[in-house]
Amino acid sequence: METAIPLGMFYDNVSILDLKSTSINNVYIHKDFDAFSVTMAVLYLAVCIVGLGGNSLVIITILKLDKMSSATTVYIFNLALADGLFMVGLPFIAIQNFQDQWIFGDLVCKLVLVLDGINQFTSVFCLTVMSVDRYMALVDPLRFARWRTPQRAKIIAALMWFISLFPVLPMAIYFSSNYGFCTIDPYLASDTWWLTFLSYTFVLGFALPFTVMIVFYTALVATLRNSRPQGGPSSSLESHSLEKQVTKMVVAVVLVFGFCWLPFYIFNFCSLHRTELVLNFTRGFEFVVLLSYSWSCANPILYACLSEKFRRHFHTLLCPVKSSPTHCDRDTEGYVLHDTNVQDVSVLL
Template sequence: TEDNIDGYGITMAILYLVVCILGLAGNSLVIVAILKLDKMSSSTTVYIFNLAVADGLFMVGLPFIASQNFQNHWMFGDTVCKVVMVLDGINQFTSIFCLTAMSIDRYMALADPLRFARWRTPRWAKIVSALLWLLSLLTILPMALHFSAERGLCIPDLVSDAWWLGILSYTFVMGFALPFTVMTASYAALLLTLRARRLRAPPVNPESHRLERQLTNMVVAVVVVFGVCWLPFYTFNFCSLYQTGMVLSFARAFEFVVLLSYSWSCANPILYACLSDTFRRHFRTLLCPAAKSSPSMQCNTERYDLNDTGVRDVTILA
């Protein structure tokens, strides 16, 4: 009924608003923490900074998408449609590319830190990040410019089914399959390296076991959350090729998986900042200034001393 449709639309509009607020707040906190407290002191925080900027800007396009879904009409004009889609795509791909670069950075930092030290400076990370923004622009531009609002909705101007299938395949490979493969391979190689090192020379300090356990949990979180948030989005896009008419149930489900893909940007501050002892301390400083003067509120940071590898004070992400 019409009431049910309105109720569903209102619910989705509220969810979009919640995701947008949480995404902006979480990523803004990460940005402030890095600029004010960390000052980009490592390659990892450079990547996290660019990830947070991309995720935060990704949220900016959410109200436009939510408005179209709620009203079933694009009210901002053709130019704004193209601009929003280009910026949306750039931030989406930059976020994913930064995430992929971080997985390689994590491997170099923990598998063989001395060997890769000169490639893990903040200067190199800034150069790589700039190249990733450029790559994102080049990757998304061909598809984003084909979006048009001439028919009342900001949707791609389909040249043909074959053309759209090619675009979907291209974005799926660049935006999901390739990054997912690199991330999985990097983290798998890292876990295997740490395990082999532990078997060759069992550490005297059992605390190093906690590093592997925490790292394993992080790997599972990264792979699962990335897959859960993005795989349904691409699956529904491919399925849309075989929809003769936009069935209401399919349209609703598609609207939900779009929201799910945006919600991934809310998860990043949790997965890539809160898993870091350094960022937990930064957040405590920003959100609870009294913690600096009250011993009872001091953050209990967990540090790892890898005596068997010669690496001291290693944290998961900083």
């Protein structure tokens, strides 16, 4: 089946390319429901399942075994919660793209987009705050101890959720399903409005957080290198091992975040001025949207599974104590995650 779809721009995970009953600048493209469409639908489903499963496991682990006993796990909990809720909107977008129409009504359209945006910004804000928290935890834990209590972390997390509401409020006004798709209304939003909206969401959702993460992670790695102990070989080896693990984690965090979100914003900005680029890479938009969602699947791995202590927690949760010793390590019984030992790389995760 082939349908004509008008050219436009899209924000977050919804494309104006999907408007069916109207056109923008009288430019149309065609979309074929072929093997590519089926493959994308399967990939959307896979990302949704993996994202929900991974983040749910992190949430259950923290609530059951850790009980948010440290500032670090408070942030990880809120990160997993935002990423998990971010996955909830994915089936709606996948069904829209696959069926070439929005079937859930205007109210659900606005609700899905607003909640989707809140979870996206909260997730990014969590990562930004975690970069600062890691720096304070390792560079001068005694000096910043009063700022890294679970109580303060919960207050900061609540503020992040509240602040995330404001950047996406315009979506409740300018997005609708009036044209068969849940997307921006071209008769309400001008090109200037769209450029402004896209610019400030890019700054708040990518540029500023990405810069903060690079600055604090670079300072963290530099501090580790400059503070190597001058003691015996064992202490020097331990410090070098910690530095190596932290460096790997930092590189992974920065690369994954940039890889998943930068293409999304590049395509958005190109759609404003490069019509021929959008026409040639229409399917690329669908892949970039999927890539932005897959970022939430990577977070449980980057911020939990890379931690030895979280791996022990997962082992305890998935392998009950009553199981046979040949299948479960009894050393995990009663293990509680804490980040008071600054020489443990897990404090960074």
